[in-house]
Amino acid sequence: MTKVKMVRNVLEKNDKLAEQIREMGDNSKTVLFNMMGTPGAGKTTLLESIIPALKEDYKMGVVEGDVATANDADRIAALDVATAQVNTDRFGGTCHLGSEMVKPALEKINYDQLDIVIIENIGNLICPAHFDIGAHYNIAVVSITEGVDKPAKYPLMFRNSKLAILNKIDLLEHLNIDIEEMVAGIKQINPDIDILKMSALQPNDGIALNKWIKKRGRRK
């Protein structure tokens, strides 16, 4: 018997490609956002609410990740922004986007001509947090109807994100929950994270999110 020593990162292929993607973004001055969150948290609706104002100021594109269907990409493309759909069923139906799926999608929308690209990940609070896809900023979206202890149950997602969006805040009056408990739960995991309480359906609520993105976006 022979012992073979190696110490090799199991995600090395993904992580290397993610690093390349980030560099591609740096070189073309394109800022990449990875929007993750639960299925039904309202990620696509959030995008629909902020894109009309964002695209006034930036050349922007969207990559839509789903296991199947092009429904979300169709909704975003209707807003007249460069959109690419990634369906992971062609990659074995995986529950997260990997760098190897994101890179061709970015190339398809000519990311290097754009200022901002938002990548909407597969709805899932677990797996996407593990896979670096080369974004400059991770954003986690949950809705307040999911329960105030959701962040504590899925810590890596909130640990790895710069912004947490608590969506559907307009439903608060119908729910028997303490929203500040949810905020405290997130801060326990990541004290540096920004938190936005908002509703994607209230036009004015998108302003704070737009500001957050604009602070990080660059115009060519």
Added chain:
Amino acid sequence: MHELTIAQNIISIIEDELQQRNKLACQVNKVYFNTGRLNAVVPESLQYNFNQIKKERKFTQNAELIIKEIPITIKCEDCQAETQIDEPVFKCQNCSSRQIKVIAGKKMYIESMDIE
């Protein structure tokens, strides 16, 4: 579900290591895999996925995957203490400060394998 991707990656890294050594005809007996608790890998699920796909390659058909979980260790930037946390509350176990850095428990890697 990301356990399937991890199992696939483990097997392709094994293949790569054997290929580099010109040992693709060998049998892998044991694979030593370490994963930080922060990765939330479910050992039973990874084991199951690995056992399902290991038969696809001759060199891993009898391989046993040995999974070691590495606890999350944090270092406090205030009192400098290095402590371990068991739940996702990222504060120093010594002085309760939240100014901490995770210094272990993030990585996942193959450490070694036994072949013959």
